[in-house]
Amino acid sequence: MKIEVKNLSKRYKDTNALDHVSFTLAEPKIYGLLGRNGAGKTTFMDILSGHILASGGEILIDGENPFDNQRLTESICLIKEGNNFKRDLKIKNVLRIFAYFYPTWDQQLADELIREYNLNPNAKVKALSKGMESALGIIVGMASKAPITIFDEPYIGLDAAARKKFYDILLEEFEAEKRMIIFSTHLIDEVSLMFEEILILQNGKLVMKEEAEVLRNSTCAVSGTADEVEAFISDKDVIEKKQIAGMMTAYVHADMKQAQSAGLTAEGIPIQELMIHLTEKKGA
Template sequence: MNIEVKGLTKSFGPKKALDQLSVTFEEDKIYGLLGRNGAGKTTLMQILAGHTLPTDGAIELNGEKPFNNREVLKHICLVNENGNFKKKLRIKDVLKLASLFYPNWCQQTADYLLAEFGLDPNLKTKGLSKGMESSVGITIGLASRAKITIFDEPYIGLDASARYRFYDLLLEEYEEYPRTIILSTHLIDEVSNLFEEVVILQNGKLLLQKETDQLLELSLQVSGNKEVVDQFTAGKNVIHEAEIVGMKTAIVFGEKYNYEEVVQLGLKVERCNVQQLMVYLTEEKGGKVHV
């Protein structure tokens, strides 16, 4: 199920959360949806999940709009940071309701995940800790086996070991039942190795969309003598630089760089990671666009 976002705009009074956004998500792929706070990520996910209407433009899933469309919505599961279920039910009742909505629901996966997270299905959701709430939300998302599964900061309250277990479980479930997974997170370093493709939003617009490997190939971090670093970076797209006591570090972006050329200059060289690129590409110093 392909997702086509076409000229999407969402306004809240004078503020545009999304501004003529156009982007495509292909089926059976894991996406990292990234950006700073206020970039429009949550608004995009809410519209995609049919929770709200756009002001202008459209989202189409295989040509169908999701809003108020039961046939489309049964194939979309959005797990938010919170508010994923009513806190008057037991965990097993929450999962029972979810199973009625999602036609591909896998109860075996749900039971397995509850056991992995140490959750008693008879517990009332009203008394759950934040981490336990997140675990229930993750269980719904993975067990739904919805063709489009969206996680918006789904692991608030989980400790590091539980988060890493979530990443492993997500990969296990994806390998067994491929689907489109869109993951929005600020913990980019932890999860970026899952991303097959990265989509970065800035001020409601698409800043960048690239395969993760390609994105990393287009970046380089060099460090060493300031004059030598400046010599190498002259005429290149420098997205970040730092200097101390005659030594300098710079990150360049936008082309495939020659490692040997850098090494021959006597500079230390390494690839950037996805989190560095998201942070530095979305900086707005002097209004410079780095991509």
């Protein structure tokens, strides 16, 4: 499926949650949708999934608007960090409802994941711990097999081992059957290696859309004496630089081998660090 975002805007009273955002997603990949709180990520996901209308511009999925469009909403599964399910329903009834809604539903996978996360099908949602409710959301998202599957901080309450289990399942299912997975998270270091493409929102605007591998290869942290680093970065796009005594480290758009050839220490920048610096950068 192809997602076209054209000058998308959403305004709440005096706040622009999204401000003329434009980009296209055309391939089944794992996309990392990153940004600080209030960047516009959740608003974008709500519009994409057909839950709310934009104030301006549009999102088109295969040329159609997803709002009030059952053919498209059957192809989109959005799992938020909480309140995905009616509190009085039993787990088995939640699964039955979603199985009815999604034509691509995989009941065998749902049953396997229920056992994997040790959930009681007869338990009511309101009786679940936060971690168990998150596990149920993950199960629904994975078993939906929706061509566009969106996870918005889906692991709240899960411990590190349970989160790792989720990441392993997600990669395994993605490799078995490709789909478009949009993953929004603040635990970037845990999942950044899964991302094939990264989008960063800041104050309702798109500040970066780039292939993850290109991003990793085109940015680096260079360290050396202040004079050496300043000479190297003089003609380059600098993200951030820090100086202590006579030594300097700069985050810069440059080839790591080029920096090493200049006698500097160079290493990759973690995606989380890069996102923080990009969203702090004046005028980003």
